[in-house]
Amino acid sequence: SQQGEEDPQALSIQEGENATMNCSYKTSINNLQWYRQNSGRGLVHLILIRSNEREKHSGRLRVTLDTSKKSSSLLITASRAADTASYFCATVGPGTYKYIFGTGTRLKVLA
């Protein structure tokens, strides 16, 4: 399988704390994206980082990318109960239309 892997599989934190989740992938990429999935719902796009970028910010989200290690991390600062969801990374290879998703991290933010 070409699926990426994410760790941790599950994460439980208190409201106000930061949450960090990691994604590793196997092949070269054009870009890497992070998506959020609330229970029983479709995925929602959060942020995209291109292969020539090392860090990107969007609101309380910070994404880093290390192509030499084939890994990325997503940091959510000052977590809120509403951030409780599953988070997935997805990679797009050069010259391809396909997305390869990671296995996801389940985040629970306790109020």
Next chain:
Amino acid sequence: NAGVTQTPKFRVLKTGQSMTLLCAQDMNHEYMYWYRQDPGMGLRLIHYSVGEGTTAKGEVPDGYNVSRLKKQNFLLGLESAAPSQTSVYFCASRLYGGQGNYEQYFGPGTRLTVT
């Protein structure tokens, strides 16, 4: 603007029955995708389409067929359902990649159980 819609939301099939899942998008997106999501497996690509009249295989295409006769619709068919096809199916679409638009928009999913 409804975005991406999927029909039906839930379905129970007996082994050997057939069915078609419908995905519709009103955003004039060129690319459309069908995924299945199983516990602990993330999303796996079944088939995809880069334009009206075109389809291609993804990672797990066996047992499924697709058609894209109209730009706004992408149909996923199961000719002879098997218990291994019990899953949640998601459709997604995105703009033509030439503008660097890689964001996928997802439908709400179809929960399929095959007994």
